[in-house]
Amino acid sequence: MSDEAPTPAELMDVRRTLPATPSPRAAAVAPTPAPQLVERGPEFRREAIFWSVVVAVAGLLLWLFGSILLPFVAGFALAYLLNPLADRMERWGLPRLVAALIVISMFVFGFVLLLLIILPILGGQLGSFIENVPGYVRRVQSLLVNTDIPWLKELLGGEGFSGAEKSVGELVSQGMGWVTTFLKQLWSGGQAVLSLFSLLVVMPVVAFYLVYDWHRMVNTADSWIPLQHRETVRGLAREMDTAIAGFIRGQTAVCLILGSFYALSLALAGLNFGILIGLLSGLITFIPYVGSLTGLILSVGVAVAQFAPDWMMVLLIAGIFFFGQFLEGNFLVPKLVGDSVGVHPVWLMFALFAFGVLFGFVGLLLAVPLAAAISVLLRFALRRYMESPLYTGRGT
Secondary structure, three states: OOOOOOOHHHHHHHHHHOOOOOOHHHHHHOOOOOOOOOOOHHHHHHHHHHHHHHHHHHHHHHHHOOOOOHHHHHHHHHHHHHHHHHHHHHHOOOOHHHHHHHHHHHHHHHHHHHHHHHHHHHHHHHHHHHHHHHHHHHHHHHHHHOOOOHHHHHHHOOHHHHHHHHHHHHHHHHHHHHHHHHHHHHHHOOHHHHHHHHHHHHHHHHHHHHHHOHHHHHHHHHHOOOHHHHHHHHHHHHHHHHHHHHHHHHHHHHHHHHHHHHHHHHHHOOOOOHHHHHHHHHHOOOOOOHHHHHHHHHHHHHHHHHHOOOHHHHHHHHHHHHHHHHHHHHHHHHHHHOOOOOOOHHHHHHHHHHHHHHHHHHHHHHHHHHHHHHHHHHHHHHHHHHHOHHHHOOOO
């Protein structure tokens, strides 16, 4: 071993071979390196193709089997509505099988009892209403033509309006005749009988099995989710459940309360066909503004034909619907539906028309939950877009 000290040149060579150690001060002020962005282009394309195929296949199956899906879709909707009640009974100590039997039996009993009480009344009122609509229209036209209010007479054009009275009355009569003939053909064709049988027999059976196996089905579907996306999908599923449950369960309660209020109020006011108009208005209240506007037009038209020239009764009938709207907007919807649904009225009406045209009555049943689910997915996609480099400009 040599005892000679290393030369300065040899020391410099050794320092070059050692890794550089930053000083504590430099390490404290040095910026943290940005994380490397993982290229997900091919993976994203595969996921987009996969979910596009799933949606396309689901739409194709819905279109092909739409004529037989009614009891199954209605049974699934019924199970979704009654599952929380079965869960509560199970927490009380009842077996799941017994809880499912009780909730389905309660629904079937209540539904049949309601049909036995309401159906004869509504059936008689509907037939009488269709027969009397042309006469009501002619009565309203006659009142408008012979009105003593100058500005209304000038607005209607005087004699020009009376000239159209007969043709409009005949048009309405012909339209009511077409509706009556269509309903009779629909009922006598067997399809209505088959659909009614499937709803009364197949729907409760489907609902019972779905309520009984609900948590098992949810856990099985959860196990199919890819591990890397499981938390994201679970969060979206919880958000969809909140939106759908808040709208369907809450809006169902709103429809029942308003329908009962309108029917009882109009009947007590002495309006002809008040029960029919009130229940119809309440049942279609889930379509924004359509239910109340339909009920208002029908009830005021019947009130004018029935009570005129007693205009105070006409104002009373109109006031019932205005009070119902006040009750709905200020108490029922905020308490029963809430603000967490996130379904815009215009989007809901578009979904009802679109799914109704594409898939018929089954599409109408699916329109509301699908509209709520699509709204959740669109909000999620918008949040991802707002966080992406495409929007922020970072990482490009």
